[in-house]
Amino acid sequence: MGQPYAEQLAAKELHCRTLLAAHSSLQWLPPVGSREAGFRNKAKMVVGGSVRSPTLGILDAEGRGVDLRECGVCSPGLQACLPAFAAFISQARLTPYDVPRRIGELKHLIVTESPDGELMLRLVLRSENLIGRIRRHLPSLLEALPQLKVVSVNLHPEHKAVLEGDREVVLTAQSTLRMRVNDLDLHLRPQSFFQTNTEMAAALYRQGSAWVSEVAPASVWDLYCGVGGFALHCADPSRDVVGVETSREAIASAELSSGDAGLQRVRFRSGDATAFAVATRPEPELVIVNPPRRGIGNDMCGWLESSTVQHVVYSSCNAKSLARDLAAMPSFTARRVRLLDMFPQTSHYEAMVLLERS
Template identity: 25%
Template sequence: MKKNEHVFGVCSGYTSDGHGVVKIDGFPLFVKGMMNKESGELVVTLVKKSYGFARLLKLDKVNEERVSPACPIAKQCGGCQLQHMSYKEQLAFKKQKVQDVIERIAKLDVQVEDVLGMTQPDHYRNKGQIPVGVVKGQVVTGFYRINSNTIIDTDSCGIQSVKINAVLQTMRSLFKKYGNAGVFRHLLIKHAFVTGEVMVVWIVRQKKFAHREEMVQELVQTIPEIKSVVLNLNTREDNVILGKQEEVLYGESFITDEINGLKFHISAKSFYQVNPVQTKVLYGKALEFCDLKGNETVIDLYCGVGTISMFLAQKAGKVIGIEIVEQAVRDARENAALNGLNNVEFVCSDAAAYAKKMSEQGGRADVVVVDPPRKGCDQVTLDSIVQMAPERLVYVSCDPATLARDLRILEGKGYRVEVVQPVDMFPWTHHVECVVSMSWAEK
């Protein structure tokens, strides 16, 4: 097989990122935008030793779940990879994605549950991170073209909240009115769904610039839900979005949101789940799998700003949250105090180091919850969890492949996987989160 060769093939499944898989004489080609059971003409674009890539030229047979992308820049943007699939097909793809790695990597005979999806999978994001530029004298805002730093100009996004889009449109008008868009690098807009409060962060190249005060005044007059305008100075030459220096231009340095009756202060740099509707579903499943009776000690590894910890503290005897990022720990402690929770404490420590220290000291917990970054847990963390031997272990994951790897290790050390529950936190993208319930099998 050679580059630029034209072939005809039938799609037999998907890659983990949603590309169609077409096998030509057993040789797999990955085809962006092609769906399962479709057939058509392809042109080969890249050939590797054991696989290749191809571009879809013409469909001969079309999957009945194919839809026209609602977003006009779907092909250029790359933020949403599955806009050609119906939502039903997206959920089916994500379930199979998880099932495949559970069988292939974890080597477990466990049936993955149906993905918990959304009733309304649009406008779900409570955070917009939008680059700003000036091209040939014209203001551009939007999202980067796939594999480039070119901004695809747009004034709205179908997965951002309607309010975030309104703020973006207002900012574009102000840029055009005052001609100072060149000072700006990004706009960061956060929208608290329950309270309705909005934060706008101006990420700029210099602190002082023409018409700064007028822009703040007009922005908050146009959109009264804005409770915070923060200037963030970033003079770096790399791709890091937020700088270290901040100045509050209007209101407070935070906005407040609620999940399941718990209040959270959200600052410019706070980590907060971007889909609040599904966050409640995800954390609710984690709480269900913990099976708390009211007197348990729970350790929450990689706790971030303590959202899961505080969910658990409503049912547990005591919760200890572990997080290595100092600012996140400060936010977690502040949020616990905000909610009057005195049975939760937060420790600033590397998760592996804390788990190892606790296991060496003979400490134990009734339940351990882990919510690691995409790379999953390291071996020290897994060994230390096993040494502590909690009766229940709940694993929250944003990457099915590293989840499967870790489940294989834990199964080999005495834990039994009971339920694998995928949750769709990011409709229209190939990402899927999972919550796994495990129990100590060796009695």
């Protein structure tokens, strides 16, 4: 932060070019810049302080709450709702979790805003003790924030540096948040992953769809598909598309979106991407991979090397693991790359590469 945005973007492109310097055939498309502030659609706030005076933000080195309600990377809609959530904590007497002393109940607030300005709120609790109290006070919160459509409680009983637990209890009649991206409605369930910069996500999906349309494969696998963003954008009456993701919640979201759009040749599967690829025949003509920061790893690289796949679209949030994975697939030539600045004011970015079998 504090560095002029043009310099940030140039530094990120230089970083990516340096890591991918071995790929001399690469065509570098112009980078896609983001809004400098107010771009983030999701706020993951640690709850600190006290019932009477809660903080929403992070913890300092001693475990005390530091309030970040006015953080400039959050969208204006997120910033506007945070005071109402702080008031709700006080009204419902939701005791913030004290990390050093390991007492209290409310650990985090996770808030997501849709492109239409609707909100999803997730309250991460240590136990079920406060659920009844939250239910009783919830009508007043919904009245104060009419744009709040989905509210859930996530149960995270363990004392460890993990944002949330496995169990989710939805408290509203509506259980999904509609994320309108390009011409598609992507349904987001509480435990589903979605890119935190909606405008950059739309650009990412447009670029991926354009490359797939150019190659015109008859079959596509979208591995690590999340809520199905790439798979749904690549749907075509002449093409079979399969999305694979470990999260059952994400797959349920993707199936709902596909059904709403009336897509006949798009299917989704819950499971490990590498296990699916190794066990499934016939192999597709094109594979899209959008893995977490660790990359696709040796097993997936090995399968792609030995497969009949002709093209790969690799979308990466970590150019170091991207470079490592490309080096492990010498049968493919990197043809085109585009940097999309998903994370302004940080050193992180998204890089998308089109690979072709040599």
